[in-house]
Amino acid sequence: MIGKGARSAEVKDVMKKHSAIYPAAIGGTGALISKTVTKSEVAAYDDLGPEAVLRLEVKDFPATVINDIHGDDLYLEGKAKYRASK
Numbered sequence: 001m002i003g004k005g006a007r008s009a010e011v012k013d014v015m016k017k018h019s020a021i022y023p024a025a026i027g028g029t030g031a032l033i034s035k036t037v038t039k040s041e042v043a044a045y046d047d048l049g050p051e052a053v054l055r056l057e058v059k060d061f062p063a064t065v066i067n068d069i070h071g072d073d074l075y076l077e078g079k080a081k082y083r084a085s086k
Contacts, residue, residue, distance in 0.1 A: 003027070006075050007067055016071045023063035036061045 001007075003024035007015070015022060025033055039057035046052050066074045 002063065003066075006073075012067055012071060012073065015067055016069065019069045021065050021069060022067035023061070024066045025063040029062075033062060 001022055007022055014020075036058045037056050038059050041055050042052050043055040044053040064074065
């Protein structure tokens with residue numbers, strides 16, 4: 001998953017369980033970001049074509065980790081900081 005909006009609590013729990021991260025990048029930069037992919041292979045659902053699940057190797061990938069392996073959520077933290085500053 002790369003930058004598809006906020007993840008539900010259930011998804012974040014599964015990500016934490018499996019030590020997965022959720023990166024997000026600036027919208028509309030897909031073509032530019034694709035240049036950082038050094039290897040790509042289908043991991044699941046090959047029959048879905050462009051919607052298949054891919055395993056990617058990247059170098060210098062310009063993204064921000066929104067949800068980390070500890071369950072932290074940058075979207076929620078950012079909103080909390082904004083509200084506290086008002």
